[in-house]
Amino acid sequence: MAALGAELAEVLTPGMVVFLNGDLGAGKTTLARAVLHALGYQGKVKSPTYTLVEIYVVSNLYLYHFDFYRFNDPQEWDEAGFREYFNDASVCLVEWPEKAGDLLPPADLEIALRVMDSGRQAEISARTGKGRECLSRIASGGGIA
Ligand SMILES: Nc1ncnc2c1ncn2[C@@H]1O[C@H](COP(=O)(O)OP(=O)(O)OP(=O)(O)O)[C@@H](O)[C@H]1O
Numbered sequence: 849m850a851a852l853g854a855e856l857a858e859v860l861t862p863g864m865v866v867f868l869n870g871d872l873g874a875g876k877t878t879l880a881r882a883v884l885h886a887l888g889y890q891g892k893v894k895s896p897t898y899t900l901v902e903i904y905v906v907s908n909l910y911l912y913h914f915d916f917y918r919f920n921d922p923q924e925w926d927e928a929g930f931r932e933y934f935n936d937a938s939v940c941l942v943e944w945p946e947k948a949g950d951l952l953p954p955a956d957l958e959i960a961l962r963v964m965d966s967g968r969q970a971e972i973s974a975r976t977g978k979g980r981e982c983l984s985r986i987a988s989g990g991g992i993a
C-alpha cells in the first residue's frame with residue numbers, strides 16, 4: 849500500500865478524481881493514507897467514515913478524501929453540497945462512490961482493492977485520458993509489479 853500510494857502521489861494532478869473500490873476493510877483508507885504521507889502530509893489521516901470528508905492541503909494540492917458509506921440514498925450526495933469540491937484545483941479520493949450514485953462526477957482512475965491470503969491486490973483502471981496518462985506513468989515507473 850505504501851509503495852502504491854507513493855506511485856499515485858507522483859502522478860496525481862489537480863482536477864483528478866480517484867474512486868477507491870473494495871469491500872469493508874479492503875484497504876481503501878490505508879491507500880489514501882499512503883498517498884497523503886507520500887505527498888508529505890505528516891499528521892494523522894483519519895477515516896472519513898463519520899465526517900464524510902477529510903480535507904488536506906499538502907504539497908500545493910487540495911486533497912479531499914471522501915467516504916460515502918453512510919449515504920442511504922444518492923440524493924444525500926446532492927444535498928451534502930460536495931459538488932463544488934470536485935473542481936480543477938483539487939484531487940478527490942472517494943471511498944464507496946457507488947453510494948453517491950450517478951450524480952457523482954466520473955472518475956479518472958478507479959482502484960479496486962481485494963483482500964488476498966497475504967496482503968491486498970489492487971486493480972487500477974483508467975477511465976479518462978488524464979487517467980490513462982497517469983496509469984502509463986505508473987506502469988513505466990517500474991516500482992510496482
Ligand atoms: N496490504 C495490506 N496488508 C495487510 N493488511 C492491510 C493491508 N492494507 C490494509 N490493511 C488493513 O486492513 C484493515 C482495514 O483497512 P482500511 O481501513 O484501509 O479499509 P477500508 O477499505 O478503508 O474499509 P472501509 O470500507 O471500512 O472504510 C486495517 O487494519 C489495515 O491495516
Ligand SMILES: [Mg+2]
Nearest residue numbers: 876877895943
Ligand atoms: Mg475506509
